[in-house]
Amino acid sequence: MMTPEQNFMRKIEAEEKIEPKDWMPEAYRQNLIRQISQHAHSEVIGMQPEGNWITRAPSLRRKAVLLSKVQDEGGHGLYLYSATETLGVKRADLIAAMQSGEAKYASIFNYPTQTWADIGAIGWLVDGAAIVNQISLQRTSYGPYSRAMIRICKEESFHQRQGYELMIALAHGSPAQKAMAQDALNRFYWPALMMFGPHDAESAHSAKSMTWKIKRETNDDLRQKFIDQTVPQIEFLGLVHPDQDLKWNAERGHYDSGEIDWKEFYNVINGNGHCNRQRVEHHIRAHEEGAWVRDAMTAYNAKQRAKTTE
Numbered sequence: 663m664m665t666p667e668q669n670f671m672r673k674i675e676a677e678e679k680i681e682p683k684d685w686m687p688e689a690y691r692q693n694l695i696r697q698i699s700q701h702a703h704s705e706v707i708g709m710q711p712e713g714n715w716i717t718r719a720p721s722l723r724r725k726a727v728l729l730s731k732v733q734d735e736g737g738h739g740l741y742l743y744s745a746t747e748t749l750g751v752k753r754a755d756l757i758a759a760m761q762s763g764e765a766k767y768a769s770i771f772n773y774p775t776q777t778w779a780d781i782g783a784i785g786w787l788v789d790g791a792a793i794v795n796q797i798s799l800q801r802t803s804y805g806p807y808s809r810a811m812i813r814i815c816k817e818e819s820f821h822q823r824q825g826y827e828l829m830i831a832l833a834h835g836s837p838a839q840k841a842m843a844q845d846a847l848n849r850f851y852w853p854a855l856m857m858f859g860p861h862d863a864e865s866a867h868s869a870k871s872m873t874w875k876i877k878r879e880t881n882d883d884l885r886q887k888f889i890d891q892t893v894p895q896i897e898f899l900g901l902v903h904p905d906q907d908l909k910w911n912a913e914r915g916h917y918d919s920g921e922i923d924w925k926e927f928y929n930v931i932n933g934n935g936h937c938n939r940q941r942v943e944h945h946i947r948a949h950e951e952g953a954w955v956r957d958a959m960t961a962y963n964a965k966q967r968a969k970t971t972e
């Protein structure tokens with residue numbers, strides 16, 4: 663007769679999804695709560711940098727596209743909070759942890775969006791990196807997370823494509839527009855590589871996450887995929903690659919790249935990036951201002967429930 667641990671690992675090996683009511687090691691549950699809630703925080707905080715440009719978009723078409731993208735991100739966040747709640751935690755506690763700085767969100771969203779080209783670079787590079795990561799996560803062992811990723815990935819390709827199309831318009835536009843595109847690429851390229859996390863050797867969670875098939879590919883493998891796919895995209899734009907040390911390695915069949923500034927990475931994830939304080943203060947303000955909506959929903963649902971039990 664197998665122990666619960668043995669049966670759990672048998673299911674993991676057999677590629678059976680772990681569902682909310684299944685037995686799971688407490689450390690597996692805690693790791694999922696950490697990763698999925700931080701993924702949700704990232705989606706919601708990520709609405710701010712792009713949201714800044716909705717009223718400044720250069721055309722009605724660009725405004726409509728950006729509006730729908732930002733709305734999608736909010737929906738992804740709510741979807742991922744629901745997936746986290748299946749692990750027996752309260753959404754209010756997750757949000758409190760993010761607002762207090764105890765829980766993280768993706769470092770990339772602590773960089774300011776200074777020009778319209780940044781909106782293109784975010785769609786192209788940030789959503790591009792997110793797609794590489796999230797396609798892999800579609801195969802994660804926890805059922806609700808895997809299903810959330812499958813649904814979210816369907817919307818991400820539109821996010822990446824609208825960003826790259828914006829960059830094509832600028833890079834193939836006037837010299838001033840091309841310079842703006844190059845500036846945005848220079849400022850967002852390296853922080854986009856940081857989205858994949860520290861090197862595998864420095865990753866606190868990767869070993870366990872790979873054993874439990876929470877992660878299906880490592881930080882460095884996913885980062886390499888993104889680096890390789892971005893080279894021809896930069897070439898097509900006619901822009902200069904921000905990594906001066908980038909070199910094709912025929913033996914590896916991949917590009918060797920320069921080193922990421924890990925001091926900057928840890929500085930940002932430990933709360934000292936350009937916009938960390940601003941992003942969290944904005945979230946706290948919006949959350950407080952929206953409390954009446956949540957209270958009204960709760961009161962309405964209670965009334966509906968009371969009606970059905972009369």
Ligand code: 3HC
Pocket residue numbers: 696697700701702704705708735738766767768769770788789792795818856857858859860864865866867868871881931
């Ligand atoms: N930003 C902030 N924190 C980061 C980070 C980043 N880019 N990369 C790593 N970290 C943190 C980890 O959370 C962990 O800290 P913790 O123990 O307090 O949680 C620490 O650095 C060590 O990193 P590990 O590699 O050990 O952590 P993970 O195994 O969790 O790997 C990850 C990090 C690759 C981000 C993984 O958590 C993951 O795949 N998460 C799901 C994807 C995600 O969250 N993406 C965020 C962007 S969402 C987005 O871009 C929306 C899009 O639509 C725009």
